[in-house]
Amino acid sequence: MTAQCAISDRRLTIDDLPESLPAVIETTPYDQHVPAMLGGDPVTLPPQMPAGLAPRSVQEVAAALAAERRQRASQTSRRTPEAAGADGSVIDKAACARLLGFLAQVPDQRDRRGVRYPLPYLLALPIVAMTAHEVQLAGIGEWVADAPEDLLLALGAPLDDAGVARRPDVKAITEALAEHADGYDRALCAWTGALARDQHQHRHRHARGPLLPRLHIDGKSQKGAAPRGGSAPMLLAARRDDGTVAAQRPVATDKTNEITVFAPLLDQLGDAELAGTVVTADQLHTQRGHATYLHRRDAFYVFTVGGNQKRLFAALDALPWRQIAVEHATVDRGHGRIEIRTIRTLPVTERIAGLFPHAAQAFLLERYIYTTDGTPVGAVAVLGITSLTADQADGAAILAYVRGHWSIESLHWLRDRVLGEDDSRQKRAIRAMAALRNLVIGVLHLRGITRISRQLRACGRDPYRRPLILLGLMT
Incomplete structure (x- = not known):
């Protein structure tokens, strides 16, 4: 996000087998000797095969082999989904069935x-594998190959003739993800939302405090998936304030940009989910059409204003900010610096109301950065506008909404650096893999985990238990 505004005469910047098979029995004498060079006494083979060794029918052979496999499987240490591990952990069949219900x-x-595998089964496996820190498709295939059979059965694995769970290879998983990316993305967002509601109810957090629920919208390009000489594919995502992704949609950068995808992205959310929500976005989305759309959906906006809205910017910049006292300020210390943020708010003028629909308040947000010894390093100023009235949001709340928007940047950083999105050269299943990364990050946030890299490394060391606990599939 880039903005420039003049304050105090200076500019500031922000950055199947067949039934039978032919059997041929050789009955002619066979008297060749075993060569002496192989050791032992020469042996003459009998003129014909002993009657007790005559081959059985194909059906009898297949039935015998299948019976042996079933017996061998029943004698292994395979657990049933109800069986507990050494530490008392048990796969939660109800939770697994719920996940499969969303994927269905x-x-x-x-x-x-x-078709060899049920689709929900193919789509469930990468969820657990990604949570086990298998961030590429090849690793997901290897995770499935080594997974305990009780886990596969709990996730809907079909059985082969021997009664053993079938394991799909990486090709089958990749094709399923690539062919069903849109529905998969929506299903994962819906399941994550259900987990979030469960979490809030469990914590008895029926009230969200003074702030309304928030939705932060931003686009992210996937550099590693860019074709030679072409632009990187982009996805526009809407992130809730609890760290989960509510919706995601691809942007056809060769034909359009993020602006035309804004409304279709939010169309994926029901009215009950969007109504009463405060939507934030970067300056590209400070559009009159977006404001009208959000108002029609009973949602609010908090937008910053830049060069794409020149007249609006000039009208905001002309307000008497220096004559208005700072309404709220925050001081943060960390990373070797001190940051002071201040905000001033004013009701909009008639001119501003005519330039931008449903605007109620204007704001000026300033940020000053110092070293720990008090030496000034830089300053940034941002002008903005919101449809929230003064009764709905004071300066402190508006500042929190603007600062909260930067949380979506942390989502993008985690996808790139921790879950290897930019390092991936996979050209298929791009959107599905991004949806998986969103899900993992959202679940970790819901669990209150802040050291995400460390937790994912721990999941990699215990890939068939820890991920299940985090996902709520094991108790």
Whole structure:
């Protein structure tokens, strides 16, 4: 986000087997000797095969082999989904069924001929694998190959003729993700939202305090997936203030930009989910059409204003800010610096109201940065506008809404650096993999985990237990 505004005469910047098979029995004498060079006494083979060794029918052989496999499988240490581990952990069948229920809502685009695996099963496996810090498709395939059978069964694995859970390879998983990206993304957002509601109810947090629920919107390009000579694919995401992603939508950068995707992105949310929510976005989305759309959906906006709205910017900059006292200020110390943020608010003038629909308040946010010894390092000023009235949000609340928008930047950083999105050269299943990364980060935030890299490394060391606990699939 970049903004420039003049304050005190200076400019500041922010950055199947067949039924039978032919069997041929050789009955002619076979008297070749075993060569002496192989050791032992020469041996003459019998003229024909002993009757007790005559081959059985194909059906009898197959049935015998299947019976042996079933017996061997029943004698292994395979646990049932109800069985507890050494530490008392138990796979929660109800929670697994709930997840599969969300994934069952994804329309199956596959040809019914040749389908070996249920679609929800194929889509559930990468969720746990990604939480186990397998951030690439090859690693997800290896995780599935080594996964305990009780886990596969709990996630809906079909059985083979021997009664053993089938394991899909990485090709089958990749194709499922690539062909069902849109429905998969929506299903993961819906499941994460359900987890968030469960979390809030568990903590008895029926009230959110003085702030309204927030939704932060921002786009992110996926550099590693860019074709040679082409632009990187981009996804526009809406992140809740609890760290979970509510919706995500691709942006066709060769035809359009983020602006045209704003409304279709929020169309994915029901009225009950969007009404009463404060939406923040960068300056690109400070658009009159967006403001009208949000008002129609009973939502509010907090936008910063820059060069894409020149007349509005000039009208805001002309307000008598220096004659208005600072309404609220915050002081933060860390990372070797001290940051002071101040905010002033004013009701909009008739001119501003005519330039931007449903505007109620204007604000000036200033940030001053010092070293720990008090030496000034830099200063930034941002002008903005909101549809929240003074009764709905004072200066402190508006400042919190603006600062909260930067949380979506942390989502992008985590996807890139911790979950390896920019390092990935995978050209298929791009959106599905991004949705998985969003889910993992959102779940960790819901669990109150702030040291995300450390937690994911721990999950990698215990890949078939810790991820299940985090996802609520094991008690």
